[in-house]
Amino acid sequence: MQLFFGKTKPKANAKDAIVRLRDTLQMLEKRENHLQSKIDTELENAKRNATGNKRAALLALKRKKQYESQIEKISGARLTIETQVMAIENANVNLETIKAMEKGAEAMKAIHGSMDIDKVDDTMESIREQMDLADEISIAISAPMTSIDLDDDELNAELEELEQEALDSQLLTAETPPVTVPNAPTTEPGIRVKQVDSEEDAELEDLRAAMAL
Numbered sequence: 283m284q285l286f287f288g289k290t291k292p293k294a295n296a297k298d299a300i301v302r303l304r305d306t307l308q309m310l311e312k313r314e315n316h317l318q319s320k321i322d323t324e325l326e327n328a329k330r331n332a333t334g335n336k337r338a339a340l341l342a343l344k345r346k347k348q349y350e351s352q353i354e355k356i357s358g359a360r361l362t363i364e365t366q367v368m369a370i371e372n373a374n375v376n377l378e379t380i381k382a383m384e385k386g387a388e389a390m391k392a393i394h395g396s397m398d399i400d401k402v403d404d405t406m407e408s409i410r411e412q413m414d415l416a417d418e419i420s421i422a423i424s425a426p427m428t429s430i431d432l433d434d435d436e437l438n439a440e441l442e443e444l445e446q447e448a449l450d451s452q453l454l455t456a457e458t459p460p461v462t463v464p465n466a467p468t469t470e471p472g473i474r475v476k477q478v479d480s481e482e483d484a485e486l487e488d489l490r491a492a493m494a495l
Contacts, residue, residue, distance in 0.1 A: 296374040303367050307360060314356045321349045 327342035 296370055296377070300367055300370055303363050307363050310356050310360050314353055317349045317353050317356070321346050321353070324349065
């Protein structure tokens with residue numbers, strides 16, 4: 283079939299199309315700049331011949347108008363191509379987004395393929411049962427091993443007895459404070475009293491003699 287109808291055209295590629303369109307935009311821009319330089323030249327010719335050679339001035343203005351008409355067409359083509367580039371870019375972004383979402387959907391489908399809600403419920407119920415069993419085991423392990431029923435009042439009474447014994451022991455082992463004994467008098471009390479009375483009598487006699495004088 284290719285011998286009669288020629289080769290099949292390759293499918294359009296968004297990236298290649300955008301590159302080709304941007305190259306065309308650059309070419310049109312160069313063409314527009316070239317025409318603008320011609321317009322400036324013809325305008326100068328018209329100004330220079332406006333008073334001396336009106337025919338040459340009119341021809342210059344006519345060429346200027348033609349160039350301006352071409353620039354307008356080029357500007358319209360550039361605007362159309364720029365719009366097309368933006369549309370292709372947006373379409374390409376949408377395409378890539380859809381492809382990514384399709385891949386994500388396939389991945390989720392593959393993950394959920396071996397799962398169903400009943401299986402999930404059974405798994406969660408098993409987890410809760412194991413957690414309850416772990417709590418019961420922890421409580422059993424942490425429970426005290428003694429089976430003696432302890433009476434708090436009895437324990438407090440025994441503690442008070444021990445405290446009193448410790449206090450009595452401290453009092454008994456404490457050091458006895460030293461006793462200070464006053465020194466014995468070196469003279470007899472009666473003799474000391476007599477000496478004091480004799481001295482007072484002598485002083486009294488001296489005072490009376492002084493008053494008589």
